Amino acid sequence: MKVKNFMILGGDNRNIELARLLYEDGYHVSISHIEGLNFKESDIIIGPLPFSKDNKTVNAPFHTNEILIEIILENIKKDQLLIAGKIEDEHRLKAKDYGIDIVDYFDREELQVLNAIPTVEGAIKLAIENSSITLHSSNVLILGFGRIGKVLAKMLYGLGANVHIAARKHSDIAWIKNLKYNPIYIDKLDEYINNMNFIFNTIPFLILTKDKLKHLHKNTLIIDLASQPGGVDFKEADKLGINVIHALGLPGKYAPVTAAKIIKETIYNIIEERGI
Numbered sequence: 001m002k003v004k005n006f007m008i009l010g011g012d013n014r015n016i017e018l019a020r021l022l023y024e025d026g027y028h029v030s031i032s033h034i035e036g037l038n039f040k041e042s043d044i045i046i047g048p049l050p051f052s053k054d055n056k057t058v059n060a061p062f063h064t065n066e067i068l069i070e071i072i073l074e075n076i077k078k079d080q081l082l083i084a085g086k087i088e089d090e091h092r093l094k095a096k097d098y099g100i101d102i103v104d105y106f107d108r109e110e111l112q113v114l115n116a117i118p119t120v121e122g123a124i125k126l127a128i129e130n131s132s133i134t135l136h137s138s139n140v141l142i143l144g145f146g147r148i149g150k151v152l153a154k155m156l157y158g159l160g161a162n163v164h165i166a167a168r169k170h171s172d173i174a175w176i177k178n179l180k181y182n183p184i185y186i187d188k189l190d191e192y193i194n195n196m197n198f199i200f201n202t203i204p205f206l207i208l209t210k211d212k213l214k215h216l217h218k219n220t221l222i223i224d225l226a227s228q229p230g231g232v233d234f235k236e237a238d239k240l241g242i243n244v245i246h247a248l249g250l251p252g253k254y255a256p257v258t259a260a261k262i263i264k265e266t267i268y269n270i271i272e273e274r275g276i
Contacts, residue, residue: 003043003276004028009084010060010067011048012252017260018046025264032060037067039075043276046267047084049106049252055088073098081276083267086227103270111266115251116151118258122250123223124155127198130245131221136160139195141184144202145172148225152200153181164192190215197221201231208232213240223247 005028008019016031023029030042039045048059051069058067069091076082078099085106095102105111127135140161142149149165157163157180164182166189167173176183184192186207193199194215201207204226210233216222222237222244224230230246237244251259 003271005030005042005044007039007042007045008032009037009045009047009072010058010063012059012061012249013256014252014259014263015046015048016062017256018263021260021264032063032067037071037075039077039080042080044081044083044267044271045076046263047082047087049085049263051084051087051091051104055090070094073100076100081274083270085263105263105266105270108266108269110269111262112147114262115259116147118251118255118262119148119225120152120155122254123152123200123225123247124159125254126223126245126247126250127200127221130243131198133197135198138162138197140164140198140200141166141193141196142200142202143186143207143231145169145176146202148202152202153179157181161198164196198223201226203231206231206233208237210236213237213242216240216242218242221245225250 006022007030008015009032019029019031050059053059056069058069058072060067073094082100082102083105085104087102087104092102135156136159138161140156141164142152143166145165145167153163153165164184165176166184166186167176168186173183173185189212193212194217197220199220199222201222201224208222208231213233213236218241220242222232222242224232224244224246232244234244
């Protein structure tokens with residue numbers, strides 16, 4: 001099959017920019033909230049990131065009506081390819097039952113690595129906008145040393161922050177030392193956390209519990225970058241008067257053009273690998 005027609009299904013500003021980029025590359029592109037849900041002429045249907053926020057409907061903030069995932073799966077033909085981000089296992093299994101070819105571009109390492117950059121820049125922007133002190137010379141704690149944690153540490157270090165990184169693995173602690181950051185074992189957090197001006201969490205499970213939050217100064221700013229439900233006891237933080245921002249979807253909010261380029265290149269890689 002030679003790909004000629006794309007359909008952009010739902011999504012935020014990233015998907016609007018993606019449609020423009022694909023059009024500029026010479027493809028015919030339809031956008032679901034403008035042209036309805038006619039899949040017949042589309043070779044590839046590109047869904048949003050995340051594919052769904054409620055596990056029932058497609059993430060489509062620009063649509064006036066809800067788009068049920070079940071309806072999507074019922075209408076896609078077996079010779080079409082559905083590509084989206086953060087697809088739940090339930091929907092992968094349903095797609096398989098319908099005989100639909102479905103690919104999750106968020107599973108791709110190249111997207112994850114490159115997507116960390118606009119995520120980190122958005123997080124730093126939030127930190128600057130929501131604090132009365134500079135990041136320079138501040139004590140900054142990053143929870144986790146994955147893709148986002150690595151990029152975030154590098155950028156904050158470049159801004160002159162005193163970067164502390166908490167991790168579990170001995171190998172991560174070794175790398176943190178090697179890169180001249182301040183290493184902290186996760187189980188030793190209580191000894192350091194009360195001296196932090198900013199905390200950036202990248203760990204996708206509860207890490208800043210009620211007991212941990214009690215050690216914080218009330219003027220500490222927490223930016224949680226972890227997916228739902230996040231890594232902070234938000235109710236307890238609110239009771240303690242600690243400012244917490246659960247910063248989700250930062251690439252789409254602060255750098256939709258860059259984010260769209262990353263998604264486009266990832267989709268092209270998927271197409272090439274499949275020999276389409």
